[in-house]
Amino acid sequence: MRASERAYQTLREEILDWSLLPGTVLAEVEQSERLGVSRTPLREALGRLGAEGLTRTARGRGVVVSDISLEDVDELFELRETLEGKAAALAAERGDSTVFGELHEELLAAPGLISEADPARHDYYELVGRLDEAIDSAISNSYLAQAVRSLRVHLVRVRRLAADDATRLTAAAAEHAAIAEAIASGNPRLAEAATTLHLHRSLSHIKATHTPR
Amino acid sequence: MRASERAYQTLREEILDWSLLPGTVLAEVEQSERLGVSRTPLREALGRLGAEGLTRTARGRGVVVSDISLEDVDELFELRETLEGKAAALAAERGDSTVFGELHEELLAAPGLISEADPARHDYYELVGRLDEAIDSAISNSYLAQAVRSLRVHLVRVRRLAADDATRLTAAAAEHAAIAEAIASGNPRLAEAATTLHLHRSLSHIKATHTPR
């Protein structure tokens, strides 16, 4: 794998899982030595991160990890409701009913995946990720898909602000199942409504459980 | 100005005004010599263009200018309707009524700007650009604003597919005036409807006047 790709993947992971906290300065020499690559591929990695909005260049202090506050969460969900609502509606119009029917079945059984044995809820998030991918490919619109994907990057960070307890995840699974069912039934307005409902509940949960640091 | 910035601006301009046609290969040495910068800043410029979607890396042949077809136009407008509709609605909720009232007045007088003396319609597009900026800043949502801006880049390219005759521009000015008026009146649903109407007419115009090459 290319050195710039390695540096990009590593930094991206570390930012998304809050190993690198907002405000952390990513100096070129420092990071290039730490990651074992030279400054050139590291700069390319920093450029890509900046384009995604995960970092910003603080005039004079170099590149720093972007901040993400509760206000950002409101803004993110405002955009998310718009984009994912439209995506769900288009998926209902254009998607393959059997694909989403199967996802619906799986999501109904999802509470079984939320076991205490897997604190990271790997299986659960993998299933939700497959629903996202199915919607992306069903909408047949690369620009919308791209917009949704770039938005989801930030949402991964936000997830850490919320306490994803088993109770909430079980409820969320039911909401996702409702979205899949609506898409499978080919009803755009219902799919959009189910998405809106899910996002509002997610946002409420984040805001209710967030403990200010 | 930085060399990488110069290279980026130049290439971006050339792609947007179709001086660099879709499919054109942007080899690093070739372009760095042409633009008078070394390969390092040029690579940074190419990276930024790729992140915007104006170029893509063609496996083996390096970086090429992205294609943009009539199918892309449909996809672009589908996303545009979603984003700009939401933006207009938010602007109506949160914007300063006087700002949009003044833009409304100016847009009503816009047909006077469309003179035969200025084939590029510089004054007209400047005014429309100010409406876009006013909406962007009124929505108070940096993520949505960013999404709208990244979308507009592609629309600049599309504009060249349409024959922007004086008749269409006069009608478009009236549609823009209606949007500004709806925002000034603080009516989100009206603002969204006016935007939807305008975008549909723009798309119809593009599809009606486009002469396949």
Place this chain on the structure above:
DNA sequence: CATGCAGCAAATGTATACATAGGCCGACGT
């Protein structure tokens, strides 16, 4: 005591040399 300027230091920005991989062309074999 505060403010501004000058010099220094460390960061980023740029150029270039070098490594490496992949594609193309020619030759050889079937």
Place this chain on the structure above:
DNA sequence: ACGTCGGCCTATGTATACATTTGCTGCATG
């Protein structure tokens, strides 16, 4: 004659040396 293999050559990927800018510190002056 066509296909395949090998070598060369040109492209990109990386490292590093150098230039340049900017922020900070300390001293001097009002």
